[in-house]
Amino acid sequence: MESASNTNTSQDEGPTTDDRQSPDLVLPQDRQHDGRQAEMPFAVVQGQPFTQLPRDLYIPPDALEVFLEAFEGPLDLLLYLIRRQNLDILEIPIAEITKQYMTYVEMLRELQFDLAAEYLVMAAILAEIKSRMLLPRQPSDDEDEGDPRAELVRRLQEYERFKQAAADLGELPRESRDYFLTEVHFEHTQVVRVSPEVDLNDMLSALRDVLSRAELFSHHIIQREQLSVRERMSHIIDRLRDTPWIEFPELFSAEEGRSGVVVAFLALMELTREQLVDLVQHEPLGQIYIKRPGSKLPI
Amino acid sequence: MNNTPTPLKNILEAILLASREPLSPKQMAAVFPDDEQPTTADIGKALEELAQECAGRAVKLNRVASGWRYQVRESMAPWVAKLWQERPQRYSRALLETLALIAYRQPITRGDIEEVRGVSVSSNIIRTLQEREWIRVVGHRDVPGKPALFGTTKAFLDYFDLSSLDDLPTLAEIADLESIEPELALEPAMDARPSAEQAPTSTG
């Protein structure tokens, strides 16, 4: 029957898995500083390992975030709960695990943490299995339904296989990390290295894709922006590489006419807004300087 | 003037060292004029000699999926890595799990991947994998919505220093829920069809 005991586990559990993990993988274990495998902490926040499900509801919100990020989803969390107690997947004590899982999910909901829907779906699945486990089972039922845990066990096993496969993949030699490509200089005397041709429309359609992905089209400011303003912004920044500051009037030239002045002015406003330049004026009606952020004026 | 013909071995060494991409024997042959093309056997013999000459050196001649390449040995990584300030890109567990599923289960849809992982697969992961040219769309499943089927590429194998999918680490076997039935012969690794690998979920 369902155990009402606390989910607390002993402190001195041995290592629970022999997972070989790449240093690349951000697993709960990796967050341990001294590399011991005594008990896998959920997370380490500001040097403090969280090795147990917190019993009271208060954990710092930033701890929760790390906590949640340490898992790749409900299956990963369940596997962790099972492995942490040295349990066999095939013999999951469903009531116990469900209880632990619910504690965790409840805690996150309590704090109105943005919990992925998958975690809630899994909570429902666990509750359903638990209730089926509580029903008296006739031997004849086995033929029809089998162990109510079977499907969950299958999913956990399947996920664990690929979790391991991903860890193995992470350990394979990688270019520029483990091995390196050679590139020996070759003097291209007579050879012209042929550069690919680019069609302007291809570039524009690439832009359209990336902007619709980022939903930037909805941004009316960008839509109205004149590209010559952007171009001018680059020029102003470029001028500021050689000199720490420019006097305001230097930005404008008579030959450009009215529209040129407008473009320069808009460029300056945008640069200021994006904090790429600073505008400085020492006294009312005094000279305005455009300078690199952080640089000092000589006066 | 020097009229000794340049040995094939030297020519291959030159093009292999200068190229950043692995070269297949066909690509190697293509640098010769039509009437002077070496046979595949000649190329093979020359490559073997070159490989032997790497003994005791910092590089080795290695065969990966898309051809042959010289590569700096892994034992040199502590020093070579210092050359660049940029750290090599790190890949998240989510990305590696997705990649593992595509590698071992190809062709596979995004939905299939989500089913095994129990969480949705972000578009960024798929896009990153496609941009790295590690995966590509190999077809579409003939069900409503025609979801794309993904498979891995030669570039994926090259990057992980593999010459074929068979070189991937063996996929772990699944312990049977009904451990009374040990006779189930599970495929160790490379079967592309899920049906062949799945453990039965009920008593038969």
Add this chain to the structure above:
Amino acid sequence: MNNTPTPLKNILEAILLASREPLSPKQMAAVFPDDEQPTTADIGKALEELAQECAGRAVKLNRVASGWRYQVRESMAPWVAKLWQERPQRYSRALLETLALIAYRQPITRGDIEEVRGVSVSSNIIRTLQEREWIRVVGHRDVPGKPALFGTTKAFLDYFDLSSLDDLPTLAEIADLESIEPELALEPAMDARPSAEQAPTSTG
């Protein structure tokens, strides 16, 4: 475990073969830990040995203004040159997106581009665009790390036959283009979890 220390000569061979740029003795010494730095004399001796080992091979170790590098011997040019002639290349979607964002959102950092694109931008793309002289570093943003700000060049305008960036369609026009011909089949699958992935539209 193998406890023989790696010979200096091998380490130098490794870094010289992996580096795209010539390396000065000082740069070579810098890949060693502070307490294990070889002397300039040791490095000089090792380089000499490496140079001698190139006898009869397709490459040589050469000293140029900024340091040492391996280079393919000139006599190999007829074959090596073919490698590049044969390559029919196309730029990747990722490169075109990066270029377009630099054109439309300049001055822009690599981080900004990554934020909009939602995936990392490879160094190769930036390098290719710089080598082609379509983009250049116009300055640096005054934040930690001082990331480079990129802008487009005159050569970029010339290539696309534009007299100024204003000749490019506005973003509004590009958006309209989309509504006229909706492209459905671009993405293998769209976001399952939009909130987690979208780049913040913080430009406003």
